[in-house]
Amino acid sequence: FCASLMRSTAASRGASKQLNMAPLTYSRMSHLLRSSINRLSVIRTGDESKPGPACCVQFARCQRSGDSQALQERQRQQMAKGLPRQKPIAGVKQVVVVASGKGGVGKSTTAVNLALGLLANDPLKSVGLLDADVYGPSIPKLMNLKGNPELNNLMIPLVNYGVPCMSMGFLVDDVAPIVWRGLMVMSAIERLLRHVDWGSLDYLVVDMPPGTGDVQLSISQNVPVAGAVIVSTPQDIALLDARRGAEMFRKVHVPVLGLVQNMSVFQCPKCDHRTHIFGSDGARRLADTLGVQLLGDVPLHLNIRETSDEGKPVVVSSPDSPEAEAYRKVAAAVVQRLEEVST
Template structure:
């Protein structure tokens, strides 16, 4: 029998820039066979791990399985049926590319093999239908429940599917928050590993409702490098801290401008603002995405870059960021609210 040191395996670095095996995997040995259960989907990571084990322990039979589990959320929230983990994608202010980031991250997670959903929570300015190239109404599963609209392999829903494109949503706060809850709860999400919620900018009614009513596994804050954006991004990070929602990390969008003539990258909006913000709050810096015309054109055409041009360098940046998010979630403690239903205590009359 091959002698295996499980502790050694757990401490063995797969990639110093990404993670350690023990953070996202469980090992079980039976004779000369070892079963590795990964906490996230990644065909590349599975291949890397298999090669690593084969080199370290010749003759070992390796079986790799993947199981994305529901992870711990903020207190006093109840699991959403059909959804394992909810990721809030937020920004302190508008115009930083939060929606484009949410779409491409969702597609990147899907390319790893996960089942992914995308909920457009911007009731006043829904942009996901245009960016996804879908202008359709969800089909009704029954009198109350909608089937998600499938776009580029994602399960999606948005108020933009339900109203005319030129209609103005002139609603007060309670109507907006009720609409958001209805979109989440009345959509028949089908065994989703990750549901990304594309939040509107700011720290108002929708964010408060989300924190109180929705089980959030973690939040990702999108910013641009300049100080005016970082001021509001700090407020977003502080908001999630106050609401006891884990900050999964910071993404710096529009980090540089890439010259179409020579390919030179210039930090026209500032330099490393996202890194400084992440360091200030001691949370991960997930990565940066440059300002690129192709990224804008792809979303205007309803063909997001990660889906339309998977080999594009920016698509790879999104996959790198998505992998870091998946790893941060895999490292979190397991959530048990999915395992137990609500317990109802009733006072019955004496019989």
């Protein structure tokens, strides 16, 4: 059973190499991913005439017998190979991931305005934006981008506000659900990272999916990530998940640049009364506990929501507003932390 599984895995790897040589088209993307991944889902026993249960019984007996030592030795040899070797993305100097422990804390909005804030603070820098949330892509809406990227051996990212963007949302219909296994998502992320003509970028901001799952682990292990920005609201339940996210990045040796406390305070637009709807300074206390920097506070403001829904992020649509200034301060703090962790 184990030997046949290894043969099946090797066959899948050979198929992946062939896929990389084939031209990438939109209509074939899902088919190609499914074709390569489905090879892993079919476990060959070496004798097609044997029914499935017999294989399970044989495997169980193997575990209970002395053959389990051979199995453990093979596992030890695989572990000794270590983590996958990190490969830089062509043309990209620094990769900054924006993550959150849970959804609904404003991670994607922060990622978009961080990218635009980096560009606003230093127009001579080049900044790209990658939407790594395959199941729920938000970048097309937030950046007001529609259409399919052009193909010229590599996909050409769509550009708005001076920022080249790539997202799975460009390759599927707006309402089409993406129902893929984890391995298919990993293959899609690899293509979005490396089969794109990013040009020359000083920063590539990656909007990660919420949580601490396969995408976070895959990107952290395969790409040299310069640092991670953790976004959280001040409420306790969000802070618990934010701490898990920070600890995950530490375990995979990705520097945690700091925390962004989003929706920190609500200010009434009529009377200017300030209310801490989600609590006060929770992310600041968590940053102190983790020994990382609080990169900034972003208020809960109607202007941020309206400009995001319109595809006109607040940093470019209302550059003189306090909300835009908050994002630019976060961007400046990120650049400072990148310089600190790189020395």
